[in-house]
Amino acid sequence: MFFYVKVEGHVQSPIIFSLPDILAMPAKKLEIVLECAGNKRKYFWPDVYGEQWGKGAMSQGVWKGVSLQTLFTYTGIINTAKEVVFQGFDYGKRTDSNEKHHFSRSLSVQQALHPDTILAYQYNEKALTLEHGFPLRLIVPSMYAMASVKWVNKIEVIDHNFNGSFQKDDYVY
Numbered sequence: 001m002f003f004y005v006k007v008e009g010h011v012q013s014p015i016i017f018s019l020p021d022i023l024a025m026p027a028k029k030l031e032i033v034l035e036c037a038g039n040k041r042k043y044f045w046p047d048v049y050g051e052q053w054g055k056g057a058m059s060q061g062v063w064k065g066v067s068l069q070t071l072f073t074y075t076g077i078i079n080t081a082k083e084v085v086f087q088g089f090d091y092g093k094r095t096d097s098n099e100k101h102h103f104s105r106s107l108s109v110q111q112a113l114h115p116d117t118i119l120a121y122q123y124n125e126k127a128l129t130l131e132h133g134f135p136l137r138l139i140v141p142s143m144y145a146m147a148s149v150k151w152v153n154k155i156e157v158i159d160h161n162f163n164g165s166f167q168k169d170d171y172v173y
C-alpha cells in the first residue's frame with residue numbers, strides 16, 4: 001500500500017509526501033491529554049446531538065511525529081494564506097446535507113505553525129493503530145480532540161475562513 005499526504009492550496013510548491021518521506025524527517029514526542037468536546041455529553045440537559053459519551057472520552061499518552069512547520073519548510077506558504085484545512089480519508093452522508101462530506105477541520109496559519117502541532121505516526125512507542133488515525137494524524141495539544149484530525153489525506157492552505165460542517169455546525173454549543 002502507498003500511503004501519502006498531499007499539501008496544496010496557497011503554498012509555493014504543492015507536494016505529495018509519502019509516508020517514508022515523513023518518517024525520515026526530524027521528529028518530536030509530546031505527552032498530552034486529548035479530550036473530546038463531547039466528553040460527559042450524556043449528562044447534559046437539555047440533550048445535545050452527538051455520541052452520548054459518559055465519562056472517559058479522554059486519553060493521555062505520548063505521540064511522535066513531524067511538526068507541520070517542518071513540512072511547510074518544503075512547500076512554503078504564500079503570504080495571503082489565512083487558514084490550513086486538514087481532511088481525513090473518512091467520509092459519509094450527514095443528516096443535514098445530501099452531499100458526501102469528509103471529516104475536515106481548520107486551524108489558523110499561526111496555530112498550524114506552532115512547533116507542537118504535529119503530524120503523528122506513533123503512539124506510546126508503537127505505530128498508530130487504525131482506530132487512532134493510521135497512517136498519519138494531526139495532534140493539536142491546546143485544543144479539544146476534534147481538532148486532531150485522524151487519517152489525514154489532504155492539507156490545504158486557504159486564503160479565507162473555513163466553513164465546513166464539522167466546524168460550524170458540530171462541536172459548537
Ligand SMILES: Nc1nc2c(c(=O)[nH]1)N[C@H]1C(S)=C(S)[C@@H](COP(=O)(O)O)O[C@H]1N2
Pocket residue numbers: 034035036037059087088089090103131132133145146147148149150151152
Ligand atoms: N478523520 C477524522 N478525524 C477525527 C474524527 C473523525 O471522525 N474523523 N473525530 C475527532 C474527534 S471528535 C475526536 S474526540 C478524536 C478522537 O481521537 P481518538 O479516537 O484517537 O481518541 O478524533 C478526532 N479526529
Ligand SMILES: [Mo]
Pocket residue numbers: 036037038145146
Ligand atoms: Mo470527539
